[in-house]
Amino acid sequence: MDDGISHNNNNNQILCPIKPIRCIVKLGGAAITCKNEIEKMNEESLEKVSSQLRQAMISGLSSVKICGMDWSKRPGNSEASPTVDDFSDQSLLDSDRFIVVHGAGSFGHFQASKSGVHKGGLNQPLVKAGFVATRISVTTLNLEIVRALAREGIPSIGMSPFSCGWLTCERNVASADVSMVAKAIDSGFVPVLHGDAVLDEAQDCTILSGDVIIRHLAAQLKPEYVVFLITVAAHDTTGGMVTKIWEAAMIAKLGIDVYIVKAATDDSLRALRGELKGNNVPEEWLGTVIRLLR
């Protein structure tokens, strides 16, 4: 194997991609959906976040026309399909080795909590149906986010943790094939993962949160920094801020800087661009840095 990825047979001990990952971004569910209305996107916020991600990923781009990569029909969208010429002046926009992971927000929670998927028990018809319903809802959201990023010219690729072989045991990650994520990055794509319903070796099934996915990816792929894009919310349904801070601290323990910052602000753009690396956090920056003291 000369691709820099060590392979083996149990899917779990991979693997650095060829070049290091720059950043893993968590899009908080509350930042991209309307939390109080079932399965409703916050289109405005998602559009801003996508635009900032593009600015952070693709540098020196201000003069280049954006060529969207979602060529699908959309309700109300009469945009002409792209032509070969549109792409002829695109220098190869290297999308700079980002991974995006998003939460569920108002997608999935209803289905999961109604059926108790997190507690397991696939031999109960309600849990089994809830598992199917939860996956339908979270993959619907994933597709919307992949499309929003693609419209900004980000080469986004949806990758469902269930399909990628993520399994838990007593709700901790038991195995996860990160090799396809690494291959997608090495091919110039931006993988987009999400909190998902997954199989659990001890209790049949559970919910794997986006925050746990990020911690696992960070441990395996060692990004330069991790950014959590959040809204300032009074409460948060997936374990809340305490869990998030704990997961962030576990990442920081690996020596990786973590920034927690309000989505779609000047502060989030600076964090995404990596301007806070080193000891370079300016006075006026609003957000939380979690970093291992050396």
Added chain:
Amino acid sequence: MDDGISHNNNNNQILCPIKPIRCIVKLGGAAITCKNEIEKMNEESLEKVSSQLRQAMISGLSSVKICGMDWSKRPGNSEASPTVDDFSDQSLLDSDRFIVVHGAGSFGHFQASKSGVHKGGLNQPLVKAGFVATRISVTTLNLEIVRALAREGIPSIGMSPFSCGWLTCERNVASADVSMVAKAIDSGFVPVLHGDAVLDEAQDCTILSGDVIIRHLAAQLKPEYVVFLITVAAHDTTGGMVTKIWEAAMIAKLGIDVYIVKAATDDSLRALRGELKGNNVPEEWLGTVIRLLR
């Protein structure tokens, strides 16, 4: 290896599921979409096909109320959300170990052919964008099919070949992690795969057709029989009938019966139910059987 598929040692040595697979079904793209209109479902046909699949998978069910598993909001659908009681009288509907693989029909083809994804070359911006656009389109279709099956009470789980680690080399399957497909079946789900844009070790990327996926799954998982649900079409964009018959013949060589039959007919229902197994093909049955003579 005599099956024309080159195997290698990573990701590829699993994996018989605990019990044998009963059937792999190919939903031809033309049978579930309107081929002449970009990204348009053939809702009526899909509904009939889904209903037949349910009848074939879940036996002795006529008296049991169907409990849908798509609990998402849908345009024009005001169906009340399910209650726990709805599921209390559901005997555990064992969905009888089916796999569904679908083609792209009028989804994906436009994006793929416009950009030449099948010929590879991800260093060209147009090909890279086309890869992203193709995956968006085919995963949109996959989600629609998963939802249609779930509405019929089939515990369907979308699994994208790209995410599952399917890779090609010179357009032949080079590796494919079938273990998650097997695990999903062992957990009582019906995996739903699709023709997809994938990475190729020789030419960067290509299109992996649903028919090639079926041949590979059949070789690995040895189902009792394979059913191709088709429409009678004058022409077919993915290589056409000749390729399909060739792929079917390769499956039959493994000793697995293959039935090619018009979708949503009495004949397709009989094929799906396995009524044609052995030498049990009645005179009046319309369709094609491809079977190894012994």
